[in-house]
Amino acid sequence: xxxxxxxxxxxxxxxxxxxxxxxxxxxxxxxxxxxxxxxxxxxxxxxxxxxxxxxxxxxxxxxxxxxxxxxxxxxxxxxxxxxxxxxxxxxxxxxxxxxxxxxxxxxxxxxxxxxxxxxxxxxxxxxxxxxxxxxxxxxxxxxxxxxxxxxxxxxxxxxxxxxxxxxxxxxxxxxxxxxxxxxxxxxxxxxxxxxxxxxxxxxxxxxxxxxxxxxxxxxxxxxxxxxxxxxxxxxxxxxxxxxxxxxxxxxxxxxx
Amino acid sequence: xxxxxxxxxxxxxxxxxxxxxxxxxxxxxxxxxxxxxxxxxxxxxxxxxxxxxxxxxxxxxxxxxxxxxxxxxxxxxxxxxxxxxxxxxxxxxxxxxxxxxxxxxxxxxxxxxxxxxxxxxxxxxxxxxxxxxxxxxxxxxxxxxxxxxxxxxxxxxxxxxxxxxxxxxxxxxxxxxxxxxxxxxxxxxxxxxxxxxxxxxxxxxxxxxxxxxxxxxxxxxxxxxxxxxxxxxxxxxxxxxxxxxxxxxxx
Numbered sequence: 001x002x003x004x005x006x007x008x009x010x011x012x013x014x015x016x017x018x019x020x021x022x023x024x025x026x027x028x029x030x031x032x033x034x035x036x037x038x039x040x041x042x043x044x045x046x047x048x049x050x051x052x053x054x055x056x057x058x059x060x061x062x063x064x065x066x067x068x069x070x071x072x073x074x075x076x077x078x079x080x081x082x083x084x085x086x087x088x089x090x091x092x093x094x095x096x097x098x099x100x101x102x103x104x105x106x107x108x109x110x111x112x113x114x115x116x117x118x119x120x121x122x123x124x125x126x127x128x129x130x131x132x133x134x135x136x137x138x139x140x141x142x143x144x145x146x147x148x149x150x151x152x153x154x155x156x157x158x159x160x161x162x163x164x165x166x167x168x169x170x171x172x173x174x175x176x177x178x179x180x181x182x183x184x185x186x187x188x189x190x191x192x193x194x195x196x197x198x199x200x201x202x203x204x205x206x207x208x209x210x211x212x213x214x215x216x217x218x219x220x221x222x223x224x225x226x227x228x229x230x231x232x233x234x235x236x237x238x239x240x241x242x243x244x245x246x247x248x249x250x251x252x253x254x255x256x
Numbered sequence: 257x258x259x260x261x262x263x264x265x266x267x268x269x270x271x272x273x274x275x276x277x278x279x280x281x282x283x284x285x286x287x288x289x290x291x292x293x294x295x296x297x298x299x300x301x302x303x304x305x306x307x308x309x310x311x312x313x314x315x316x317x318x319x320x321x322x323x324x325x326x327x328x329x330x331x332x333x334x335x336x337x338x339x340x341x342x343x344x345x346x347x348x349x350x351x352x353x354x355x356x357x358x359x360x361x362x363x364x365x366x367x368x369x370x371x372x373x374x375x376x377x378x379x380x381x382x383x384x385x386x387x388x389x390x391x392x393x394x395x396x397x398x399x400x401x402x403x404x405x406x407x408x409x410x411x412x413x414x415x416x417x418x419x420x421x422x423x424x425x426x427x428x429x430x431x432x433x434x435x436x437x438x439x440x441x442x443x444x445x446x447x448x449x450x451x452x453x454x455x456x457x458x459x460x461x462x463x464x465x466x467x468x469x470x471x472x473x474x475x476x477x478x479x480x481x482x483x484x485x486x487x488x489x490x491x492x493x494x495x496x497x498x499x500x501x502x503x504x505x506x507x
Contacts, residue, residue, distance in 0.1 A: 042330045066393045075399040077328035079301035081461045142396040145326045146459040205404045207332045
């Protein structure tokens with residue numbers, strides 16, 4: 001069972017998540033608390049669900065190795081070793097940096113199989129922010145699993161926001177702020193498939209379980225950061241998700 | 257030691273073989289068909305290998321790889337022994353893949369291949385279905401091909417590593433309606449188990465319950481609704497699955 005009445009927040013060091021108001025979340029986070037990921041189910045990432053990303057590929061979708069534009073949603077798993085929470089430290093493996101894909105996470109509340117688009121919201125417990133981190137890679141043909149599956153490469157939270165607080169998930173502003181350079185901005189409004197259609201198309205062939213998360217997709221042009229940088233991600237007016245990027249050997253997984 | 261997990265009379269039980277029957281942890285002995293078979297353990301991260309047998313790679317016209325072709329599968333796709341897997345109406349090529357599944361027993365980080373087998377808890381059989389009609393060239397193999405409900409069959413038993421004398425010399429066979437269609441041996445791995453653990457643990461932490469499906473040999477053929485597919489591996493048993501039609505699922 002997975003359920004959220006208000007805002008689900010799992011403060012590091014506490015046995016169970018709290019389910020509290022937005023104000024209470026801000027009060028806890030203002031003390032500098034680190035958090036665990038507020039979910040523990042399977043996490044699926046979605047790719048090329050931003051019209052801008054498809055436009056950028058242009059005619060390449062018809063040329064080898066792709067040969068045709070995508071039809072079904074393009075998905076991948078973020079395995080359990082990647083899950084981390086607010087104020088995680090993420091190791092940047094090399095000089096190419098890491099891409100910080102700030103995405104809306106759709107958190108499943110009821111077993112979702114063969115969901116119709118018009119009914120899809122009934123299966124959603126809430127939403128969260130997923131920092132889908134990857135080693136930059138140009139080809140989306142058959143990328144190595146090591147680009148997206150490194151430890152702590154999926155930072156989630158700080159909280160799960162109950163569905164009733166989110167009037168229109170297909171019209172949310174996404175921002176990634178880094179010190180000393182321009183912020184990155186995107187919106188869920190540029191998605192090829194909106195939240196309901198994505199759930200319908202995915203659950204036609206794979207069932208999602210309560211507590212599972214599927215992202216609406218990484219926005220096109222997501223920023224690349226280097227070790228030593230910090231990023232603050234936000235969706236709408238939700239509490240922001242903070243990540244510290246560190247060089248290898250700097251105690252990966254420890255908290256900032 | 258072989259262990260299974262079955263549902264019987266309102267509860268989930270650990271089970272062990274008792275001749276051709278199963279003994280539940282509480283002492284009850286039942287026929288194989290009287291219980292519902294679950295995957296023999298709750299899988300953590302599920303890794304699967306593409307093209308890890310030389311002849312199968314040739315069959316699919318692939319050339320040499322720079323690194324192992326690993327993809328991930330979700331827990332929702334997993335079913336147990338004697339389960340059913342749906343074949344959508346209208347597809348032309350749905351096939352089984354009999355694979356040795358390697359179960360991780362200890363947290364593994366940056367493990368060298370010469371120590372890697374210490375991190376293996378044991379083995380089971382996997383049947384990793386694919387529907388090639390749905391193959392698209394983005395993030396291959398895409399999940400609509402490889403992560404379908406019922407598409408990852410595991411079991412019947414989890415077999416402890418110590419009980420398998422040489423895991424690199426196990427025969428794998430698949431029978432469709434009793435006819436031998438796939439016949440390979442783990443000695444033909446392109447990337448062996450120890451090397452796979454070294455590779456994966458080099459960039460991510462493996463944990464107990466994580467499972468590596470080590471790829472399938474040549475001999476995959478289309479299966480149709482009603483077919484019985486039996487995957488067999490030396491020392492691990494026989495994993496039975498039946499292909500079901502859309503009608504069975506109310507489609």
